[in-house]
Amino acid sequence: MDTFQVLIVDDETDFLETIVNRLQKRKIDATGVPTGEAALELMKGKSFDVILLDIKMPGGMDGIEVLREIKKTQPLTEVILLTGHASVETSIEGLKMGAFDYLIKPVKFDEVLEKLASAFEKKNTQEQKIRSAKIQELVRLK
């Protein structure tokens, strides 16, 4: 499997650091930021394949708002919602807005890996489709 860029957004820094470490240990290019604002800032310079996004973050933007922004600027980036909260409804709202899936904390690491992989795969397929569509277009133009 190709390595891919993953961004983790969670206000719980202990969790954030560890999961980044563990992903990096598995040769996944993972970056962690503690706030939504920081994530969006970071995304201006760099594009990520998959973003693991905590829904409930105290102060500042919550996960759903961040998701909305991401879908505006980088619609191809897949977002997996992460929640420690009962608000499955919120997660479903997120899914409607284009999130790939949601995970409920505490989550098994293997499950995270699996979800990340399938999200990346989806993104790849999407990109492939777009690319071939563009090629077709180019062919047609000629």
Add this chain to the structure above:
Amino acid sequence: MKRRLYANLRRKIIFITLTVAFIPLIFLSVIIYYQFAQVFRNKIEEQIEYRARAQGNAIELFLKERTAILLAMADTYTFDYLAARGKLERIFQIMNHRVGGFIDLGLIDSAGKHVAYVGPYNLIGLNYYQQPWFGEVESKGVYVSDVFTGYRRIPHFIIAVRRQENNRIWILRATIDSDVFEGLVRAAQVGKTGDAFIINREGFHQTHLRFGGEILSKSNLNPTIFGEGTTALEKVNSEGRKVLYAGRWLKKNSWLLVISQDASEEMTKLFKTKRIEIIIVVSGCLLIILTTIFTTRLTVRHLETADRKMNELNAQLVHADKLAALGKMAAGVAHEINNPLAVIAEKTGWMEDLLTEEEFQKSQHFEEYKKSLRKIEEHVERARKVTHGMLGFARRMEPHLEDVDINEILNETITFLESYARTNNITIEKELETDLPIIASDRAQLQQVFLNLITNAIDEIGKDGLVCVSSRRINSEIAVSVRDNGQGIPKEYQARVFEPFFTTKQGGKGTGLGLSITHNIVQNMGGTITLESEKEKGTTFTVRLPIVVPEKK
């Protein structure tokens, strides 16, 4: 407390209803009775008064006729003619033939000497000059006497007329037949106790009484209490009985015809009426009492039932409220715990990752570390199960409807659990009724319900046993039973098994949420869940779901 309240209410309603019903009823019946009694009494008095007047008239007529014929004879014949032998006898015969009622006839000269006589007594030659009646006739011309004994020593009365023939005054005198006269008076008697008699102004009896009253004895009636003409009055007699009297003055107010009647005899009809009225009123009252008690009881009982239902509803609402609050709290707690759990899980995972590096594998306690980390993970998983269960409990579960085949869900669930059961040597038996109706329900939630129940049954048995799942239709419901042959649930726990966090499983194997979630789901679907359990024999949970027919699409 509540009971006393109802008893009080019942007493009050009964008291008020009875008061309102009884007072007018009794008032009315008393008034009607007295009015009726008054009218009745008046009627009786009128009757007796009328009889006295009518009979009085007859007696007056009788006396007038006798007086008239005597006057006619005196006017027709001379003294000498009457004094001649046999003539008086002839006239006496004519008089008795024409009007009757005479005993004897006598001719008396001005000196009071009895000159001629026809009759049963030997009275010729007697002198009446000293007799009181003689003077009366002398002065008045016509005289009807009171009863007196006279020479013959037998009570009788006479009619005497005076005749003036040239310078000679003589008197014609006749004795009235007492039997005829008394017969006339007696005609006014009525009933078994009624009497009719005549007394004079001084109160002496002029005729016999019906019940042993002697002529000329003094009456215990005072004639002066009777007014002019004909009057009626009521008196209590010597025996203490009420007696009605009607009196009519006769013979120029010198005789009084008295008709008496025992009031009670005439009043019998009134008493009968009174008895009927009392029976009606009493039975009416009884009827009112019974009806009032009956309807009041009914009303209060209805009230009681309504009250109890409301209390039950209230209790249910309170219970639902409690559950909702508990749910909220559970959700909050779960959230707060999930984050630290997530951190612990990741840290543990990270440590495990690190253990794969070479220098750690050489460590003396490598295995111990690894084992400990796995234990930590295991227990995080346990905690995770609990918090996820709590979240599931807290979530509002509005069923979303789809066409559901209960048997299909059961089959699926059982297939899912079969391998797990087999490892514990537990058989799952199916007794599913074919052609159950398709109902509109929430498939996923139903699956969770059956999953919970069957898993519970398997856990209850532990090892080696039988779980029986059955489905059948009962009227408008589908009943699904899950029966196990485990230890059974002790009586004291049976009421609590649906409470959240209640579990009998050992050492944190269960969260105590399964059955409460199941209960919630079933209730939200409008169904019921019950359990039957017998010690050592096992437990049966039965879910009853209403058959909701799916809408036609």
